[in-house]
Amino acid sequence: MSPTANGVALLRAMIRIRRFEERCAELYQEEKIRGFLHLYIGEEAIAVGVMQSLTPEDAIVATYREHGHALARGIDMNRVMAEMYGKATGTSGGRGGSMHLFDAKTRFFGGNAIVGGHLPLAAGLALADRMQGRGVVTACFFGDGAVAEGEFHETLNLAALWQLPVLFCCENNRYAMGTALERAQSETELALKAASYRIPAWPVDGMDVVAVEGAARRATGAIRAGEGPHFIEFRTYRFRAHSMFDPDLYRSKGEVETWRRRDPITLLTDRLRGEGAVDDAALEGIEREVAAEIDAAAAFAESSEWEPVETLARHVTSEAPS
Amino acid sequence: MSTVTYRDALNQALKEEMQRDDRVFLMGEEVGVYQGAYKVSKGLLQEFGEMRVVDTPITELGFAGIGVGAAMVGLRPVIEFMTWNFALLAIDQVVNAAAKLLYMSGGQFNIPIVFRGPNGAALQLSAQHSQAFESWLAHIPGLKVVSPGTPRDAKGLLKSAIRDDNPVVFFEGEMLYNTKGDVPDEEYVIPIGQAELKREGDHCTIVTYGKSALMAVQVADQLEKDGIRVDVVDLRTIRPMDVAAITASVRKTNRAVVLEEGWEVCGVGAQIVDHIQRDCFDDLDAPVIRVHQADVPMPYAKNLERAAKPDVAKTIAAVKKVMYLPD
Ligand SMILES: Cc1ncc(C[n+]2csc(CCOP(=O)(O)OP(=O)(O)O)c2C)c(N)n1
Ligand SMILES: [Mg+2]
Numbered sequence: 001m002s003p004t005a006n007g008v009a010l011l012r013a014m015i016r017i018r019r020f021e022e023r024c025a026e027l028y029q030e031e032k033i034r035g036f037l038h039l040y041i042g043e044e045a046i047a048v049g050v051m052q053s054l055t056p057e058d059a060i061v062a063t064y065r066e067h068g069h070a071l072a073r074g075i076d077m078n079r080v081m082a083e084m085y086g087k088a089t090g091t092s093g094g095r096g097g098s099m100h101l102f103d104a105k106t107r108f109f110g111g112n113a114i115v116g117g118h119l120p121l122a123a124g125l126a127l128a129d130r131m132q133g134r135g136v137v138t139a140c141f142f143g144d145g146a147v148a149e150g151e152f153h154e155t156l157n158l159a160a161l162w163q164l165p166v167l168f169c170c171e172n173n174r175y176a177m178g179t180a181l182e183r184a185q186s187e188t189e190l191a192l193k194a195a196s197y198r199i200p201a202w203p204v205d206g207m208d209v210v211a212v213e214g215a216a217r218r219a220t221g222a223i224r225a226g227e228g229p230h231f232i233e234f235r236t237y238r239f240r241a242h243s244m245f246d247p248d249l250y251r252s253k254g255e256v257e258t259w260r261r262r263d264p265i266t267l268l269t270d271r272l273r274g275e276g277a278v279d280d281a282a283l284e285g286i287e288r289e290v291a292a293e294i295d296a297a298a299a300f301a302e303s304s305e306w307e308p309v310e311t312l313a314r315h316v317t318s319e320a321p322s
Numbered sequence: 323m324s325t326v327t328y329r330d331a332l333n334q335a336l337k338e339e340m341q342r343d344d345r346v347f348l349m350g351e352e353v354g355v356y357q358g359a360y361k362v363s364k365g366l367l368q369e370f371g372e373m374r375v376v377d378t379p380i381t382e383l384g385f386a387g388i389g390v391g392a393a394m395v396g397l398r399p400v401i402e403f404m405t406w407n408f409a410l411l412a413i414d415q416v417v418n419a420a421a422k423l424l425y426m427s428g429g430q431f432n433i434p435i436v437f438r439g440p441n442g443a444a445l446q447l448s449a450q451h452s453q454a455f456e457s458w459l460a461h462i463p464g465l466k467v468v469s470p471g472t473p474r475d476a477k478g479l480l481k482s483a484i485r486d487d488n489p490v491v492f493f494e495g496e497m498l499y500n501t502k503g504d505v506p507d508e509e510y511v512i513p514i515g516q517a518e519l520k521r522e523g524d525h526c527t528i529v530t531y532g533k534s535a536l537m538a539v540q541v542a543d544q545l546e547k548d549g550i551r552v553d554v555v556d557l558r559t560i561r562p563m564d565v566a567a568i569t570a571s572v573r574k575t576n577r578a579v580v581l582e583e584g585w586e587v588c589g590v591g592a593q594i595v596d597h598i599q600r601d602c603f604d605d606l607d608a609p610v611i612r613v614h615q616a617d618v619p620m621p622y623a624k625n626l627e628r629a630a631k632p633d634v635a636k637t638i639a640a641v642k643k644v645m646y647l648p649d
Contacts, residue, residue: 034445034446034624035445035446035447035448035451035622036447036451086446086622086623086624086625086626087623092622094621094622094623094626095448095449095619095621095622095623095626096448096449096622097446097448097622097623098622099448099450099451100448100449100450100622112450113448113450113451114407114408114410114411114450115380115408116380116411145379145380146380148379148380148381149380149381149382149411150381150383150384150411151411176379176380177351177352177356177359178352178355178356179351179352179355179356179377179379179380183355183377183379184379184380185379249356250355250356306623306624306625306626307623307625307626309625309626309629312616312618312621312626312629312630313616313617313618316617316618316619
């Protein structure tokens with residue numbers, strides 16, 4: 001497989017997420033999007049790269065920083081944007097918002113806002129898949145901060161003990177809110193934590209989408225072959241503040257600048273240019289198409305209806321006949 | 323008197339108690355270098371250093387329990403939960419350890435610890451970030467549960483909580499941090515377990531606490547324009563509850579509305595209504611009405627969230643209903 005055979009598609013997918021979130025930040029200033037908004041800007045290579053290794057039958061479980069994963073998974077941008085607005089046409093009918101994107105059709109299981117809380121859910125999905133003989137993988141995305149929680153350790157142990165088909169994707173962006181990794185972990189080589197549970201684990205450059213894809217393919221291949229859970233530590237960086245409320249005073253401008261020089265979109269663009277796979281015209285074409293899609297999504301969200309308040313109590317309990 | 327925000331009032335309480343007693347220390351996520359997720363601990367790391375302002379990784383269960391251990395041997399930890407939603411991960415240590423070690427040890431070990439942080443809904447933070455947990459913890463013998471609504475009460479009660487030899491659960495409000503009020507310049511404490519009449523009137527009683535006390539005062543001010551005079555009983559402490567203050571008011575007004583942020587079923591309001599029916603049965607001119615959050619996880623959408631939350635209009639409607647007045 002040529003590493004960049006798929007390169008233009010990867011680039012386009014990353015640009016699409018980047019521009020979508022840039023628009024979200026603007027819409028937040030305009031008070032169209034409210035509450036907490038956690039941008040994935042700088043980390044797009046991970047969601048995009050890992051998704052290449054998944055089939056439509058595989059499952060995804062993510063955090064509150066999940067817009068990129070949702071888009072990369074193929075959830076309709078209109079419905080994602082409408083959910084950010086809180087409209088009836090959104091993925092959760094406006095009940096979830098930016099932190100709680102869910103989509104059963106694409107097996108996208110959130111959008112979970114309690115740090116570490118979704119790791120056991122991922123192992124549970126994998127357990128059910130195995131019990132019912134579905135040979136699929138569950139990819140679980142979480143941050144470096146989640147590694148400190150008990151739920152992380154309980155889940156990794158059980159997943160390894162029971163050899164569950166989970167791909168643990170640790171998005172190590174070096175900070176959990178304002179807490180630098182060195183201030184949170186006695187052992188900062190996070191792959192070693194997974195290895196201590198006898199889970200194959202290794203670090204990967206999370207700014208290199210091709211490397212991400214390659215690692216994810218290797219891991220999912222092994223999981224599908226029955227080799228149990230795998231863990232990849234993707235080394236990355238968030239270019240923006242933790243959320244729209246974070247003044248971002250805990251890291252130096254220089255540090256942010258250094259990482260920005262390894263912007264995953266720039267890295268891939270340069271590489272593809274070098275190979276002659278893209279030129280200015282191609283890039284402009286991508287930007288134009290992406291902008292049109294985002295304009296359409298914002299217009300869709302804007303013109304969508306609010307969920308009627310009469311339905312407030314809908315979905316508190318199941319509507320299925322019991 | 324000075325005009326102080328609720329946030330600064332809490333900050334003053336922490337600072338004064340840390341100056342007064344070197345056994346007091348603060349521990350939690352982002353309390354130090356970040357100066358507090360909601361800036362309640364601003365400046366404390368600089369004044370007291372890393373030994374007494376302890377940043378933790380995201381490990382709620384661990385640091386809550388470590389606090390309990392330190393309290394068993396005489397330190398006086400103040401444990402900050404970034405919000406009470408995340409304290410759910412630590413509830414084992416609050417309920418199974420802090421609340422009952424004194425009893426299980428036959429009185430040998432006091433647990434002088436404070437668990438504090440913001441509670442209840444802010445604005446459009448959705449279901450996992452918009453929950454009020456007073457009734458959960460008020461259910462537990464061995465805990466004291468405090469929920470102040472004003473800067474003055476917040477400061478005076480936090481000082482009492484830190485000095486108390488028992489575990490105290492201290493509920494703040496995300497939406498309260500920026501609110502302002504008069505705070506005495508001189509040293510003072512407010513005893514745990516004492517309600518305060520925030521407005522006086524003889525037509526109807528509103529019993530409430532925490533953030534809802536502000537709403538109740540607005541309700542009283544608005545109703546006063548229609549000639550309706552409301553007693554606002556701000557409990558300030560949920561456990562132990564100042565039942566005498568409730569009954570004194572209801573015996574005067576003969577009507578009561580109970581207002582709380584949380585859900586109805588097995589809520590704090592149910593306990594309040596029970597005290598009223600037991601002690602004021604013959605005084606009541608109408609059934610007590612409760613105002614609370616709709617029985618749903620908090621939705622994100624603005625219109626749904628508004629419909630789910632108690633508000634001034636809903637509370638006014640409830641007062642009119644117990645007074646058999648048209649809306
Ligand atoms: C149990 C819990 N504790 C605290 C929080 C508040 N919080 C939200 S995100 C976050 C930082 C998480 O950092 P990390 O896991 O590294 O993910 P990142 O945000 O960097 O993607 C914190 C402390 C929470 N949501 N859940
Ligand atoms: Mg992180």
